[in-house]
Amino acid sequence: xxxAILLILREVxxxxxxxxxxxxxxxxxxxxxSWAVPALILSVLFSWILAHYTYAITEAWGGTGQEWAxxxxxxxxIFSFIAIAWIISxxxxxxxxxxxxxxxxxxxxxRHKKLLFINLVSAVSLSLAREASEILIYLEGFLHQPHAxxxxxxxxxxxxxxxxxxxxxxxxxxxxASTRLSLRIMFILLVFLCGGLSTQIARQLMQIGVLNSTxxxxxxxxxxxxxxxxxxxxxxxxxxDSSPNSAQIIFYLIAVIxxxxxxxxxxxxxxx
Amino acid sequence: MAIxxxxxxxxxxxxxxxxxxxxxxxxxxxxxxxxxxxxxVPAYRKIKLIIINQDSTPEEVESxxxxxxxxxxxxxxxxxxxxxLDPGEYPFFGEFNPKTAQGIIRxxx
Numbered sequence: 001x002x003x004a005i006l007l008i009l010r011e012v013x014x015x016x017x018x019x020x021x022x023x024x025x026x027x028x029x030x031x032x033x034s035w036a037v038p039a040l041i042l043s044v045l046f047s048w049i050l051a052h053y054t055y056a057i058t059e060a061w062g063g064t065g066q067e068w069a070x071x072x073x074x075x076x077x078i079f080s081f082i083a084i085a086w087i088i089s090x091x092x093x094x095x096x097x098x099x100x101x102x103x104x105x106x107x108x109x110x111r112h113k114k115l116l117f118i119n120l121v122s123a124v125s126l127s128l129a130r131e132a133s134e135i136l137i138y139l140e141g142f143l144h145q146p147h148a149x150x151x152x153x154x155x156x157x158x159x160x161x162x163x164x165x166x167x168x169x170x171x172x173x174x175x176x177a178s179t180r181l182s183l184r185i186m187f188i189l190l191v192f193l194c195g196g197l198s199t200q201i202a203r204q205l206m207q208i209g210v211l212n213s214t215x216x217x218x219x220x221x222x223x224x225x226x227x228x229x230x231x232x233x234x235x236x237x238x239x240x241d242s243s244p245n246s247a248q249i250i251f252y253l254i255a256v257i258x259x260x261x262x263x264x265x266x267x268x269x270x271x272x
Numbered sequence: 273m274a275i276x277x278x279x280x281x282x283x284x285x286x287x288x289x290x291x292x293x294x295x296x297x298x299x300x301x302x303x304x305x306x307x308x309x310x311x312x313v314p315a316y317r318k319i320k321l322i323i324i325n326q327d328s329t330p331e332e333v334e335s336x337x338x339x340x341x342x343x344x345x346x347x348x349x350x351x352x353x354x355x356x357l358d359p360g361e362y363p364f365f366g367e368f369n370p371k372t373a374q375g376i377i378r379x380x381x
Binding site: 003007054055059064134137138141142214225 | 358
């Protein structure tokens with residue numbers, strides 16, 4: 001049961017962080033949570049498709065299908081995050097109050113409400129789909145072992161409960177913080193998440209031999225081990241890797257640079 | 273366009289496609305155990321690992337040290353490229369059965 005708790009919690013942690021972050025952002029920007037329903041429905045659908053067709057996906061393109069599918073999912077989530085960051089960025093430095101900004105006809109959030117909705121749905125449903133499909137595949141392995149299935153299911157519910165609770169605590173911590181502070185923290189998290197997802201793409205490409213694995217640039221496993229809880233948490237937050245190589249760093253920067261450009265442009269615009 | 277160029281540039285400076293022969297090694301999963309549980313491979317070389325899951329249940333092969341993670345369905349096989357590795361030991365495990373599915377890749381000169 002402990003194995004199930006740890007495995008599910010590991011899968012749920014990143015998804016819980018993403019959902020929490022976007023819920024806080026919606027609340028702070030006086031947006032409804034209407035995107036959450038289609039996002040959850042689509043995540044169930046996508047995760048079922050991924051789990052059900054895992055054999056076919058894995059076998060595709062000479063056995064590299066799983067990695068290409070993951071790469072596509074990560075890419076789509078990164079694009080969604082960048083779009084969300086671009087839409088909300090003016091609020092980070094607006095000199096007027098948030099309500100004044102949102103009521104002004106020129107504000108970017110109201111003008112691009114539909115685009116924001118689509119990207120919120122896409123980011124959440126695709127992030128959840130990959131994690132949930134792994135949980136489905138894991139539980140599917142117990143279908144023929146009824147005695148072990150019960151234990152795995154209980155462990156899964158506990159893991160899910162802990163993950164959701166951590167998300168809820170984080171949500172309320174941010175809700176009590178000021179709008180500007182919480183939105184700025186959200187933006188920083190978006191930057192780290194995009195970077196982390198991008199290093200995952202590099203890892204997928206190295207796994208199938210498209211990119212070469214070079215010697216790690218550094219090794220911090222003695223300071224923060226990826227096996228540890230702190231390592232797991234940092235992995236969920238920043239895509240922490242104790243021994244990244246040059247390709248991963250380059251991929252990290254490729255994802256982070258557009259967000260830093262958006263941030264700088266918004267800051268310069270607010271000063272005009 | 274710029275992103276496309278950058279991606280091509282990365283592929284050029286870090287090409288995974290090599291004309292040198294890549295040594296292949298096979299690991300089997302049986303009864304939630306890896307066979308062999310310790311695999312010796314040459315250091316400083318790219319390696320092609322073929323992992324065959326003989327069990328009827330899926331397994332997720334993961335290694336923090338090798339930076340690899342792949343789901344292998346029951347009765348199927350998967351290919352994972354690793355290395356070039358410095359000499360040393362690199363543990364890996366089955367995430368779905370971590371108590372039993374444990375293995376080590378030993379890179380030696």
